[in-house]
Amino acid sequence: MFTYALDDHVELRPLVPEHARALFELTDRSRDRLRQWLPWVDSVTEVDHSANYIKGAMKQAADNGGFSAGIWVREELTGTISFHEIDWHNRSVGIGYWLDKQFQGQGLMTSACRALTDHALMRMGLNRVEIRCATTNRRSRAIPERLGFVLEGIIREAEKLPQGFVNHAVYGMIQSEWKRMR
Numbered sequence: 001m002f003t004y005a006l007d008d009h010v011e012l013r014p015l016v017p018e019h020a021r022a023l024f025e026l027t028d029r030s031r032d033r034l035r036q037w038l039p040w041v042d043s044v045t046e047v048d049h050s051a052n053y054i055k056g057a058m059k060q061a062a063d064n065g066g067f068s069a070g071i072w073v074r075e076e077l078t079g080t081i082s083f084h085e086i087d088w089h090n091r092s093v094g095i096g097y098w099l100d101k102q103f104q105g106q107g108l109m110t111s112a113c114r115a116l117t118d119h120a121l122m123r124m125g126l127n128r129v130e131i132r133c134a135t136t137n138r139r140s141r142a143i144p145e146r147l148g149f150v151l152e153g154i155i156r157e158a159e160k161l162p163q164g165f166v167n168h169a170v171y172g173m174i175q176s177e178w179k180r181m182r
């Protein structure tokens with residue numbers, strides 16, 4: 001499974017059951033801010049819910065369908081980044097992510113997304129990586145934009161969040177473009 005050192009202090013590690021408590025505590029601490037963008041947050045109210053999420057992610061990885069990694073900074077869990085279910089026929093995958101507020105503004109998620117995109121397109125033989133964000137989620141949109149993804153379109157009222165239906169901006173990166181940009 002994918003483990004990746006982003007630098008001397010930052011590492012992406014696949015989530016395993018031992019991470020459940022740290023993941024729950026991080027989610028709990030961040031929930032007021034995350035709720036605005038991540039509809040699943042309110043359904044995570046105890047450690048078991050995080051444990052179940054990890055179990056699902058491990059099964060997905062075992063089935064070669066993607067995986068979910070924690071972003072660890074000096075042994076502290078700061079957020080997660082995941083491949084959504086891989087579409088092997090079309091060799092395409094989506095990426096999702098979130099980060100503790102205290103660790104924002106340092107380029108951590110941009111660097112994690114760069115690593116996963118590179119892994120998908122250069123090692124796993126996938127052809128397309130997609131990132132979808134609410135059009136109003138400025139910080140999230142800035143990540144694919146920084147990495148050179150192409151804004152391919154807007155999907156109207158694609159997701160229901162606490163503030164109501166939001167439009168999605170769809171960003172894509174194709175293997176041939178990534179090879180040229182690396």
Ligand SMILES: CC(C)(COP(=O)(O)OP(=O)(O)OC[C@H]1O[C@@H](n2cnc3c(N)ncnc32)[C@H](O)[C@@H]1OP(=O)(O)O)[C@@H](O)C(=O)NCCC(=O)NCCS
Nearest residue numbers: 037097098099104105106107108109110132133134139140
């Ligand atoms: C989306 C989210 C992960 C973005 O976090 P972020 O800290 O803005 O993203 P990064 O870690 O890539 O950091 C980028 C910031 O670090 C700065 N930075 C510093 N060093 C940097 C470097 N080497 N490379 C890139 N950016 C760097 C950038 O300028 C930027 O800060 P700015 O927006 O104030 O200009 C975070 O806001 C979040 O978790 N939001 C809630 C959940 C969510 O929305 N998830 C996505 C749903 S689609």
